[in-house]
Amino acid sequence: LETNVADVYAAGDCAKFHDVIFDTQHTVGNWANATSQGLTAAKNMCGGRTVYETASSYSDTFFDGSYSFIGVTKVDFADGIISRGSVEMGKMTRIFIKKIVGITRIVGATVINDLAEVAPLTLAVKNKVDIVKFKNRLSDPAFDLKEMLA
Numbered sequence: 001l002e003t004n005v006a007d008v009y010a011a012g013d014c015a016k017f018h019d020v021i022f023d024t025q026h027t028v029g030n031w032a033n034a035t036s037q038g039l040t041a042a043k044n045m046c047g048g049r050t051v052y053e054t055a056s057s058y059s060d061t062f063f064d065g066s067y068s069f070i071g072v073t074k075v076d077f078a079d080g081i082i083s084r085g086s087v088e089m090g091k092m093t094r095i096f097i098k099k100i101v102g103i104t105r106i107v108g109a110t111v112i113n114d115l116a117e118v119a120p121l122t123l124a125v126k127n128k129v130d131i132v133k134f135k136n137r138l139s140d141p142a143f144d145l146k147e148m149l150a
Contacts, residue, residue, distance in 0.1 A: 001015065001017055001037060001040055001041040001044060001052055002044060007045075009041040009044060009045055010041070011034060011037035011038045011040070011041040012033070012034035012037060012038065013027065013028075013029040013030075013033075013034055014027070015027060015037060017037070017052060019072075020051060020052075020053050021053060021054070021055060021071075021125065021126065021128065022071070022072055022077075022098075022100065022107055023100055023101070024072075024077070026072065028054075028056045030056070030058045032056070032057075032058070033054065033056050036052070036054055037052055040052040054126075055070065055071055055122050055123075055125040055126035056070070056071060057069065057070045057071070057118070057122055059115075059118065065112065065113050066111075066112070066113055066115055067110070067111065067112050067113075068109075068110070068111040068115070068118045069108070069109075069110055070108055070109045070110075070111070070118065070121050070122050070125055071096070071106070071107050071108030071109065071122075071125040072096065072107050072108040073094075073096055073108040073109070073110055074096075074108075075096075077096070077098065077107065077108075078096035078097055078098050078107060078108070079097055079098045079099055080096075080097045080098075081094050081095065081096055081097070082094070082095040082097060082135070082138045082139050083095075083139060084117075084138065084139055084140070084141050085112075085114065085141050089141065090113055091112060091113035091114040091141075092111075092112045092113070092114075093109060093110065093111045093112070093114060093117050093121075094109060094110045095108075095109045095121065095138055096108035096109060097131070097135070100128075103128060103130045103132075104130060104131055104132040104135060105124075105125070105128055105129065105130065105131060106121060106124045106125050106129065106131055107125060108125065109121045109125075117145055120145035120146045120148065120149055121145060123149055124145070124148050124149065127149070129148055129149065131148055134147065134148050
């Protein structure tokens with residue numbers, strides 16, 4: 001999180017950083033990211049050499065529902081988007097897929113009303129899981145996303 005000026009660091013909502021999970025520059029605007037970036041920047045300011053690495057996520061509730069954002073959910077960053085569920089089912093997930101360094105990976109997801117999908121999707125993003133053999137099954141709401149992690 002050191003800037004292009006030696007010994008000057010940036011963290012939080014306004015800090016563009018190199019994301020080692022996605023091998024790209026971006027910003028993440030939520031308090032969890034700001035606090036974890038602040039901790040990493042502080043360690044580096046004190047002489048440590050700590051790399052900032054996170055699979056960012058944000059969850060909240062609304063009325064009787066919930067939503068979560070995991071990783072990078074920019075349409076122009078992804079190579080493709082796979083949808084699970086439907087409005088009629090009362091739950092829906094969009095999975096953002098991108099090939100990075102030869103590996104087809106989940107780089108992000110938006111999840112509405114299905115908290116059970118948040119943990120396996122977050123782990124798939126963080127662990128850079130190659131999902132090529134599961135790609136055609138991801139749209140099936142009956143497919144257990146935990147199978148990708150085995």
